[in-house]
Amino acid sequence: NTSRPVVLLTTPLLPSLQVAVERDFTTVPLWQAADRAAVLALHASDVRAIVTTSFVGADANLIAALPNLEIITSFGVGYDSIDIAAAKARGVRVTNTPGVLCEGVADCALALLLAVSHRICEADRFVRAGRWPQGTFGLGRSPAGKTCGIVGMGGIGRAVAKRAEAFGMRIAYHGPRRKDDVAYPYYADLVALAAVSDYLVLALPGGADTVHTVNAAVLAALGPQGVLINVARGSVVDEVALVQALQDGMIAGAGLDVFEDEPDVPAALLGMDNVVLLPHIGSATEETRNAMGELTFANLRAWADGAPLLTEVL
Numbered sequence: 001n002t003s004r005p006v007v008l009l010t011t012p013l014l015p016s017l018q019v020a021v022e023r024d025f026t027t028v029p030l031w032q033a034a035d036r037a038a039v040l041a042l043h044a045s046d047v048r049a050i051v052t053t054s055f056v057g058a059d060a061n062l063i064a065a066l067p068n069l070e071i072i073t074s075f076g077v078g079y080d081s082i083d084i085a086a087a088k089a090r091g092v093r094v095t096n097t098p099g100v101l102c103e104g105v106a107d108c109a110l111a112l113l114l115a116v117s118h119r120i121c122e123a124d125r126f127v128r129a130g131r132w133p134q135g136t137f138g139l140g141r142s143p144a145g146k147t148c149g150i151v152g153m154g155g156i157g158r159a160v161a162k163r164a165e166a167f168g169m170r171i172a173y174h175g176p177r178r179k180d181d182v183a184y185p186y187y188a189d190l191v192a193l194a195a196v197s198d199y200l201v202l203a204l205p206g207g208a209d210t211v212h213t214v215n216a217a218v219l220a221a222l223g224p225q226g227v228l229i230n231v232a233r234g235s236v237v238d239e240v241a242l243v244q245a246l247q248d249g250m251i252a253g254a255g256l257d258v259f260e261d262e263p264d265v266p267a268a269l270l271g272m273d274n275v276v277l278l279p280h281i282g283s284a285t286e287e288t289r290n291a292m293g294e295l296t297f298a299n300l301r302a303w304a305d306g307a308p309l310l311t312e313v314l
């Protein structure tokens with residue numbers, strides 16, 4: 001049916017989202033194309049929408065190749081992989097999936113915090129290696145009474161704060177500005193926040209403005225008992241400085257769901273027992289991903305119906 005709007009898919013989608021998009025739209029699966037340029041050239045003038053993800057995004061070249069593009073709807077809250085300036089310059093609207101993943105990503109942040117502190121993954125390896133009969137496992141550390149510094153007090157940061165409070169932690173935060181509706185102590189200076197924090201949890205957006213926000217100075221301030229948790233973007237941490245800080249004992253440990261060059265993880269981290277490494281699974285539960293899929297589709301449907309978009313990136 002050629003009267004249905006043509007939607008370009010940059011990557012395989014969550015199956016339920018894929019089914020919904022294919023039911024209502026004509027799809028061009030760019031990710032399946034052996035010759036991307038040829039597929040783009042063939043469909044360029046027909047494509048009016050892109051469905052993409054935070055991981056794949058949409059760059060300026062792709063936007064420029066599609067003269068009748070009206071909307072980019074992305075599965076994910078982060079839009080650092082989408083060239084927003086290029087989209088805006090063309091009047092192309094962009095939507096993301098804020099809100100629905102905050103609880104799930106915050107769960108993952110606390111899972112990392114507890115796993116590093118209580119040495120859960122290390123202890124699991126100890127049991128699997130058959131070492132328990134030869135001796136007891138060492139001690140971890142308790143988060144209660146410690147300070148959880150949160151970088152980025154948006155939806156995810158707030159969900160982290162709520163959970164960390166339930167574990168008996170003090171909360172403090174840093175971001176570009178103090179939030180009027182947040183009572184926790186605010187630190188305009190990230191080094192100052194790191195200095196009072198036992199755990200530093202990163203929940204800030206990626207993109208050009210936040211590259212290497214966590215650098216050697218921040219890690220030094222976090223200190224030898226400090227733990228870094230990153231569920232944001234790899235780009236917000238100077239990964240070379242982080243590896244160095246872990247090797248030198250400048251910080252105690254790290255829980256990382258994201259990396260600078262995914263899926264590549266610095267080899268030096270693989271042998272460290274005080275580090276927990278995840279393959280970018282913060283939003284990867286059935287409940288969260290289904291909600292993200294529904295919101296992604298609702299935005300696409302609203303655009304096709306000429307209705308207000310639900311969650312437009314402005």
Ligand code: 8YV
Pocket residue numbers: 053054055056075076077078079101280282283
């Ligand atoms: C997803 C994400 O892993 O929402 C984000 O910004 O990074 C994640 O939720 C991603 O969108 C899936 O590709």
